[in-house]
Amino acid sequence: MSPGTYRQGGQGQTISYGVTDSDLGPMLVAATTRGLCAVRFGEPDALVQELRGEYPKAVLVEDTAPLVEYIAGVRAHLSGHTLPLTTDVPGTDFQRRVWAALRDIPVGETRTYAQLAEMIGQPSAVRAVARACAMNPVAVVVPCHRIVPKNGMKSGGQGGYRWGVERKAQLLEMERLQPLS
Structure with missing residues (x-):
């Protein structure tokens, strides 16, 4: 995601997300069609609100089906196995x-x-x-x-x-x- 798209609240982006359990408690995983854009830990409602606040103009879809590989990959990271996961993160x-x-x-x-x-x-x-x-x-x-x-x-x-x-x-x-x- 380009910094410009991020500054525009994710306008034009569709982001799939889901909250699941992990060894560190509730975990939000979110991704665009290009890659993983968020992995966060905390209270489920607060995590979703934070994602909505960060991407107010994106279409947010609660659906873990497109996230299966990402969720498995993050869980692998938590158990010490570093897997190459594609990311789509805004940044300089x-x-x-x-x-x-x-x-x-x-x-x-x-x-x-x-x-x-x-x-x-x-x-x-x-x-x-x-x-x-x-x-x-x-x-x-x-x-x-x-x-x-x-x-x-x-x-x-x-x-x-x-x-x-x-x-x-x-x-x-x-x-x-x-x-x-």
Whole structure:
């Protein structure tokens, strides 16, 4: 999805979505015909409202049939198997570079924001990298949970996470116990 289409509230897009159970609680999965555009965790009604708020001009269709492969793929990610899932996420070139680098971090490992900035060749862009992580629309698939603050690595802290620090800790622990890919 182009940034322009996103800014227009998803006008002209049809997005299929569904809320299903996962090891991390209720999970919303949404996709256009081009790919996965949202993976979120939380309360089902709030997740759907957030999707409607983000894409007010898109046609939203509650239908998990076109999402079967995506749901299975996200569940595979949760069990330590990184599968190549096609995404259709709005983002700037910089955000896309950050999200691609996040996908290169091996399961069971973490990096700091500064290390991620180094990975994309922009060591002074630590704050912009942190913002790109916070804007990640496809949790788990783009594993922003693998980023921890520099001081957190020493003190055992994991930093914030859009879907809750408890979920982040659970994800990191799941990956630590089962680094399969």
